[in-house]
Amino acid sequence: MAVDESGRNYTHPVYGYAESLPGADLFLTKADEFLTWGLKNALWVFPMATSCCGIEFMAAACSRFDMDRIGSIARGTPRQCDVMIIAGTITVKMAPRVKKLWDQMPEPKWAIAMGSCAISGDFYRDIYSVVPGVDTFMPVDVYVPGCPPNPDDLLMGMRRLQEKITQVRAGTWVEPELAPDTAGFKRPEIGRLGDPDRDPRTSQDQLDSVLNLGIHGEATRAPQADE
Amino acid sequence: MIVDHPDTAAWVAERFGWQTADPELGPQVPADQLVALATALRDELDFAYVVYCVAVHYPAEDEIQPKFKEGEEPPPVIPAKPDRCLVTYRVRRLGPGTTTFGFHLWVPTGETCPSLVDVWAGMDWQEREQYDLVGVVFDGHPDLRRIMMSEDWPGHPLRRDYAIDTRHHPWR
């Protein structure tokens, strides 16, 4: 059955009719596996390369580590891409733009947070202008740790993403538990997406900030109630 | 007249009368003579290359009475200092005997510092950055607005009283 990146089933009248025909299950499962094979081996990448991890991303795309052998190529526009690799620190000024580009990507889409800055903000997480991890405003599928991660590790991350795609589309994906907070680890105060104790207005405010960008916009804050 | 003067600090002392206490910081320049000094450095001593313009914020300090033992003369009181910024410049003369020359001035908070954009074009962005991060206002700058932070950012981050982990809803 066709699923999107959050595991919801697509429903389609033709597909629903085809499923009801006798003997269709086997054929449709095989057809689905074939489509999944095509999808996961041709993941076109949108590199959101802000800083140093961008250089390692480029090294991963070059001849020694070669992302093209797993079907991935870097494209400049989000409209043509399946995977967004956030490589580098995301600052408060850049965050609405990253969210806008993520929203512009057509589904199905996945995100890989490459490097500590994208995962949690690294040692910049307490600084006034740095977003403490990209999962505070967009869903992340694979986290690739490192500062910067080896290009080998990035390719391993893409491999994990391929496994995840296969399992999600087959319906066998189990969402892993987020690691419990170990001593000393400071969770981002703004809350990660999916945190139960996150302020429900935050996502809406982030979206308002993105919509407020406009052509010349410099907005980083959501428009306040009295503005 | 271009002079490859070996000792710029001595030239400045002779021409303007300002002494140099710290060789890295250079002479302290009164605000109304800053542009005159800059023009002289550029035209007569050939310092045409901008190295930096840095502002350092010093918060206000109370008056300090140093401790003394009974029977001794009380040492002089260290006076209170207002909230102020140290604006320090450095320029360089290129070529085989490349040297740098620095000069500085103290700008109390609330006062402005004259801009050196007309003397060296590179001071433009330097002054914008120091205005953005430290809050020193440069008088005569054509377009003094924020460069690093976004235009609606409250506060000046590199001041000593700005908390490093300031929240900024809805992103952090």
Add this chain to the structure above:
Amino acid sequence: MAVTPSPTPEPATQRVGGLELPVELLRPAWGDPYLDLDDYDAESDVMALNLGPQHPSTHGVLRVKLFMDGEVCVRAVPYLGYLHRGVEKLCEKLSYANVTPIVDKNDYVSPMMNELAINMTFEKLMGCEPPPRAQVIRTIVAELQRVASHLLWVGTFCLDIGGAIGGGASAFMHTFRERELILEIFEELTGCRFHYNHHTVGGQRHDIPAGWDTLVKQTLDHIERRTFEYEDMLTENPVFKARTIGVGVVDPKLAMACGVSGPVLRASGGDHDLRRDAPYAAYDRVDVDVQVRTEGDIYARYLLRLAELRESIRIVRCLIDDIPEGPICALKAVKLPGAVKPKPGFAYTAIESPRGELGTFVVAGPGKRGKGGPNPYRCKIRPPSYHVLSLLPYIAPGENLSDIIAILGSLDPIMGEADR
């Protein structure tokens, strides 16, 4: 009858700011960064084109608002700060030994340069000299880093000019293959491919392993042979020449006023290199042959960087066989918090990074009891990329859009450094 050709006359020069600059590059008027568009008489409407913070050419997050009159730019307004990570504020919270891995990330293409610059300033504040072995290792590592940085520049510049799918990607693949070899050398020395944390106050953290010099010599022989491959691909390539010759000429007087040095100034006739004129580390033992060109366009900058690459290889070869024995760090126990406490004062040092003059100005505060604290009071990094970008509003007006992309590539800004 043989006719001896008359020698080409030396270009006429004028002395500006201590340098003899070619007169034909000095222009009376530059583009106006504050052009008032209401007064500008356009052939049609002026269009604002946003070269946004995310664009496929790999300069990081830079936004330039271009006001275009048709295909020609009339005003360029760069916007920075999309990668402002507050490094200067963070340095005020850290001890002197802990600052090195932070500034590693500024100029993320040549991390050794950032480390060298800031640790030289800390040593000036402390008044200590690194031992001779450390000085030589610093020089070797800095020149290897320069090779790696210029290789990356050639690759990404060709990506900008040729496109990510088309011809540009060929040179990109070639130069990154060589750059991987240099990263292997650094991995042997420090353990990391990137962000080495190798320099420290008073010297180095890692000593040279056995067999490292053989590895370096073999790698450099290989890379030098490959530079001729790049020349074959690019130097006489008619498309490359058509896009770069005569494009983006930079007035050296403007460059100096904006604080631009490095390959951009040297390609416009400014004979200035801190390695030769104000030597630091072990550069006084080596004769640095400073490459200078007088055309000032993008082609000149390309040829200059390639020549500098070869010059760096030659410098490393001079030094690699004669590394003096001895300790690698002047201060023991640097990592203990509070071990490095310079007296209150100010210091500025500058090095020649692949982009120009990279300097650090550090204010050592009084700390408790006025004897110096364990953290810097203010750490200002003087990045060459920031100054090079301030050149853009002056040289972009009058150029076509595709030329502006090529110019931006040839100026070689790194946003991590420009924004800090």
